[in-house]
Amino acid sequence: MDIVYLNGEYLPLAEAKVSVLDRGFLFGDGVYEVIPAYAGRLFRLEDHIQRLNNSLNGIRLPLNYTVSDWEAIFLPLLDGGKDQYIYLQITRGYSPKRDHGFPQQTRPTIFAMCSDILPFAGRINGIRAITMDDTRWQLCHIKAITLLGNILLRQEALDQGCAEAILVKNGQAIEGAASNLFAVVDGILLTPPKTNDILPGITRDVILELAKKHGIAHREDLISLEALHAASEIWVASSTREIVPVVELDGVSVGDGQPGPVWHAMDQLLQAYKKSLS
């Protein structure tokens, strides 16, 4: 990650500087994307840019960049052979005055960097998770940089020896602090439907597509806390960790306490799908 992109320039990381009056710094007024790249190829770029545009529209900061414009910005940051991800952050930019209202003139700050995807051991061995009340805001479909709610929830999980917090709203388990939620209940793979309560994950979409294509019984439906506790398998999914089986929830084994058969099948399908694109 020696070279990063900032507002039209490629710079050494140490030289990339943003004003302390940037609204991203002062208010968390911005959005972000995380886009994996396997063997130098950006994964589901159109979907990530569509979600980015939805996030930008959600904060009233639309930008006129095409998918090709973004691709041209990202490609020089990638290092061909490795599994990596682009982190893209866009804020409402610098304003000379700290004021909650939007500035008269907006010049967004656009920052992108590339990092290696480090293998996550929990993907193979499974992780422990705990359920926690969802204390975040009401616009969780926007990929906002304002992540304090998610961070506090994830840290509470880590403090309790767990790798993820599964968030519960009105008695329904909805997603993880930084992942989408899947559960196998009565032999059917369930994931909560897309609403403002969850981030519409790209990995989630891929899993649903693969389930459809390969005849794995599935449904987008609410998962009550009771159903989650009775599930034979629970997974959390995200771009950088992929599909991670939860083998212990709230101190109790999930199924037989090992990654389950539906997870094995889906993990293989995802790995094959990734290979087929590179």
Ligand SMILES: Cc1ncc(COP(=O)(O)O)c(C=O)c1O
């Ligand atoms: C709250 C939340 N939900 C879901 C996801 C999964 O999204 P994706 O599969 O696009 O990485 C993330 C990813 O970071 C997230 O932060």
